[in-house]
Structures are given as C-alpha cells and as structure tokens.
Amino acid sequence: MTALQLCKGTLALILAFGSISCGFGFVIVFGDSGFFSVCDYGAVGDGVTDDTGAFLEAWQATCSTQFENPTMIIPDNYTFLVHQLTFSGPCNAKKITFLVLGNINAPTSPRAWTDLDPSSWMTFHGIDQLRVSGFGTIDGQGSKWWNQSCRYHPHLEGCTSLAPTAMKFLSCSASSLNNIKLVNSPQTHVLIRGCRFFDIGNLLIEAPGTSPNTDGIHIQSSQHVSIANAVIGTGDDCISIGDYTSNIYVSSVTCGPGHGVSIGSLGRRGNFVQVENIHVSNVQFKHTTNGARIKTWQVGKGYVRRITFEHLKFDSVKNPIIIDQNYCSIRGACKEMPTGVHISNVAYVGLSGTSSTDVAINLNCSRSVACTRIVLESIELMSANMDRQVTSSCLNAHGNAIGVVRPDPCLQS
Template structure:
C-alpha cells in the first residue's frame, strides 16, 4: 500500500490530468463535412449576455432537428447567450450535435415563473443527440442560493431550476462541457437509455444548497467517466429506476459524495441495481460511498460495487443509512423499508474526520444482507487515533485487511 504522501501526490496528478482533459477544447471534434451547420447567430442571436436569445435558439433547433442530413447546432465561441427556460424536443429526422463553444447563461431569478421553474434547458425525446463543444453552461445560481430555506431558515422552501435536463433520450452523449453555478441540480438524466457522460467539469461553491452535480433516475445503460465535480450537494445522486450504471475516474469534492438514494420517500417503491463506482477520488466531502433509504418505502437496492476509491478528509467514508430522514419533523418508525443486499465495498483507502469510518445503519424490519468489506484502510486525518465501525441489523462479511475492524462483532 502506498504511503499517504505518495497517495496524495498521485491523487493531485490525476486531478491535474482530468482538468487538462476537461478543459482542452482542442480535443473537441468538429462537425464533419457531411453535417449541416446551423449557427444560432443566423437566427437572430446577439450573444451579448443581455438580450434574450431564447427564440433564436428555438428556431435554430427546429431547423437542425428537421434536417434530413446529420446536423450541428452551433453556439459560437467568445460570446454569452442569454437563455430563458427552454425545451428542445424531438424526435429529429437525423442525428444532432449541439455544439456549445461559447457560454449559455441563465436570466436573473425575477425572469422565472412558477410554470417554468423546474427546468432551465431541457432536451426531450431525442435519439442520437450529442452535446459537446468545450463551452460553458452558467446557471447564474447565486441569487437562488441566497433565497433558499437551506441558506436562510426564515425563508419558505421553494423549487429552483435544474440547469441541464435530458428526458426520454436514447443514444445520448454529453462531453467536454463546463457546467457552473446551477440554480439547483446541474445535470439530470431522466428516463434515458444508452448514455455516455464524459470529460465534464461541474462546479459550484461548497456552500451552495441542493446543487447536485449529476442526478440519474429511471435510466439504464449509463456510463460516467473522466469528470470533475465540485458542488454543495451530492457529486452524483443515483435514484429510483437506475440500472446498469458504470462510473469511473471521477474526482469529487467538495460536496456530499456519491449517493445512491435517497430511495423510498413518501412510502414509494424504488428499484436500483447493477451499479459500479470504480476508481473515484473524494476529498473534503461529507460522505464517501453512500446508500440512503427512507423507512416506509419498498423495493430494492442490489448488486452495487464501490471499488478502488481514495478518500481524503471525508467525514463518513462508508455509510449505509436505511433510516434516512431529511425532514423538519421527526420521522416515525415504519414497518417496511427498501431492501439492501449484494453490496461490495472493495479496495478503499484514505483518511476520515470521523472515528466512525464505517457505518451500516439498517432497518430492523428489513435488515441489510450480503454486505462485503474487502481490503479497506481508513485512518483518522492527522493520525489522531483509531477509527471505528458501527453496525445495526446488517449481515456482513470481510476479506483481506479491513481497518477499522468491521463492527466489533455486532452483526
């Protein structure tokens, strides 16, 4: 096992390489000669960051989506295009590349109404869509964060837009984008199939509320790789209906870590399976590898692997919480729960700010089962003592060296 100093140097090198990869717009593939290019400036966009360019984008999209030949919709480099809430819908006659080279910027909070507050830019019902270009999606979220009840408890809790939403899309590719300062969630993938999310830079202050990096729900056959995510909430939130997801080479922090859940809220049924989180770096996050479910729910979270993970200064490195409660009122004990089984935590090392480095808090009515802990070494930051583990209603096994020793016989 490498020393802590060596691990941190390797980690810093990986971050630098990923940053170079994400920011190297020269690697973005230009539309080939067979594609028809539709620039939003040919449809009236000004690109001064002040005038509303929403209608220009809508017209350019209609033209590109209607093209019988492969199309590229171009957002030119060096300008800022102000966009209000907009939905770009399919089906399209051919494949479309949405080429963002400049910046798309959201309007001020006063320009939003209750009718369109859930989404800023949505792509819906499209097959064969690619979104790329090396440009910036700027949610202009600062004013939303100031008006959040999680920032100021005296304020009412209200919804805020998701910056980039993909709904009912298949054969989707999103790469080489910078998504910054979302109003709430940065990117949401919903009801999609065959998705590749690569070389993305997603950033917001660690204090920004509910700014999840990548949110995935009701989607299958999804790959996420070579991304850097720095937000105020989950780097990735993986929710109901997600199946066959593979995440690799993601750097996360600050934020709340990588979470499966929350699942089963409001007594709902949730099903999640076939999740692999591999070769991930987490630093300064609230949680590391996390599964969270509400009491009263039903369904399952199974066949999940967290492996080859380095953690630095993480508060809760390994945590299963089957009694999750994010409510102003105390949550009542209920008889049902989302079942959690066939979970592997493997080759995980690093430092934690909490003595409880491994927490398996499961429900007495639906205990967690088949939990495997393999080759784990988690030490207190600064070497200030020994780490510990706690288990409730969890059936686990270990192999290799596991530090801290799992649960001290409490099984």
C-alpha cells in the first residue's frame, strides 16, 4: 500500500476536534460534509513528496464551498512537505477552520525560493473569521537560512538579509491562531499585519537563541490584537510591536531565550509613528537580552503613548526595563537629530526579579523630544550576581516613582 493510499484512507472526526487522522483502506470525501482533508486532494504526507498542490486545491474547495463553517484538515500522524503557499480570500464561507493536526514542513534549502518572494512561506491573505488551530507542528526548517544570514555572516558571498516568515496573516479581521507549535522559522515565526480583532493563544514557539531575526510574533499596522498563554524562545524578540498599532494585549507569556517584548523599532525612515494602548502583563523573562523595551529612531516623528507593563518577572535579564529613543543599527553611530518620537504615559507596575547587568533601569530618551509621564511603581530588581548592586540610568526621562524598592529611581520631575 502506497503512502498516498494510506493518507487517503478513513478520517475519523471526533467532536471538538478530539482526534483526526488518516486511516486505511478506503476514502471518505469530507467535502460533502463541510470537511476538506488535504489527503482527499492528493497529499501524501511522507515528508518527502511535495504536497503544495494538494493544499491549494483543498483550500480552493474549502474557500468556495457553500457551507458556512467549513474545515480544512491537515491530518495527524503525517508530515506534509509544502513549498511557498498563499491562501487567499475573500471566501464564500463565512467562517473557516484551518485545522492542523499533523506536521507541516518547509523545504530545507533556500533554493526552493528561487524566483519567489523570499520573505514568505505560508500566507493567509484577505480572509475574515479564519480560525487556525490544532495540535500539530509547523517547522520552518530554517538552519540553512541562518547559516547564510548576512547578520551573522556579513562577508559570505551571496548572504541573505531576508528570509521567509513561517506564517503571515494579512488584511484580516475577527480571526485567531491557537494551539499550534511553530519551530525553526527562517525568520519571523508569526506576522500579523493589517488585521483587526485577532486572537493568539496557547502557542509554543521555539528556535535556537543564536538564530538570527527569528522573532516569535510581530504585529504591524493592526488593532485589537491579543496574545495569551504562549511560551516563546527564539533568537530575537519574543513579541515585537511595530508601527500603526493600537489596543494590543499581551498576557501570560514565558519569554526566553530571546530579546524580550519590544515596542519598535519605530521611525527608522523618518515616518510619523502612531502606537498607543499597549498592555503587557504577567510575562516571565528568562535569560533574555531585554525585558520590557521601547526603541525608536531619532529621525522618526509621532508618538508612542499609553503603554503599560505590569506584573513582570525577570530571571537574569540584561536590560529588564529599557527605553532607547536613540536607537541605531550600530550603537552610538547615529548622529543626534532635532527630531524624535514622543514617548509618553508609560507605566511600569509590579516588576521584580534579577538583572544580569548593573543597569537594571535604562531610560535613554531624546534631548529634543524627551520622554514624559513615565511611572515606575512597585519595582524591586536585584543583581543576578549576589556581589553586585543594580542602578538606574535616566536621560531626559520625566515622571514619577512610587514604591520603588531598588534600584533608586532617577526620573526627573
């Protein structure tokens, strides 16, 4: 019996998606019932055969069906190799579930992206009320991309500065991503851009701490996005929040290794920045480069305002609290400018733990556009080295400190 015959066997759908798998012997075409398995469109699932075409055909059937709530199924117990994919809307179906129970692998070689957009692997575009869920694994197989990264190999002929994002969600609304494991993306693991009302929950994201630019989740030009109950360890920001974002809620996240939770970098091209109403709570940072970070370029304009970091725990973090309004690709190499992004109404409440460097609070604000209305409340940070004491460093940072045990706050009134 061939792998194709195995994959095209019986699918058992248990209530609430308890278990779905490929069986043996005969085919049930779920398209007649609102369920569309990639196996029924020719997917083999042996981890070697290219199943890209089967995924696209299954998507077309799911998207165009007259059923209001169809489900596209990636069955368990199989590994599906797929090349670059774009799942496009709008769809006839009102609500689509993309159910990942098996494993989805990217090609191992960057050559598979020849003449294609190198920034994308799987993209969901223009689809509203999409639910991506399941208990499968999405593996970006990024090691060969990392080995030719210009960031770590700048003198390598043909090095690459742009690599695929594992999953992109573009121009969407009322959608969600839940219960998925993402590993080893060539670059960012999940990108949310141009979306409204997007929920992310119960994710496990893993990549080596040495992997370049492998952000866990990046949010850009989106509003009303929530992230909850995630464990993220990568070579870059666990969560990064870009420009034109508002009403972003992050809670119950474990971060590490990585670069922390970052707002920015913002204003690199001199644009007018608009970021507001960001709430980050109940995050544990374990051996990360940064904790709660805001970073902007001097050439930028606009604002970052109404930001709250609360109930954060730090375990040997290099920069637990950091604002860098003078961010530069090469530290200290950017000329001082009369412009800047105004950072205001930022509250740090209930933060504790250890810093692996002496400066636990570093507020490096612009002399031209100072940080204002900064609040430090109920903070106790100690050195991860019992023989040392932590300090604060403030430049042009104005605000109030309440109940800060250590280090001594340095805000200007």
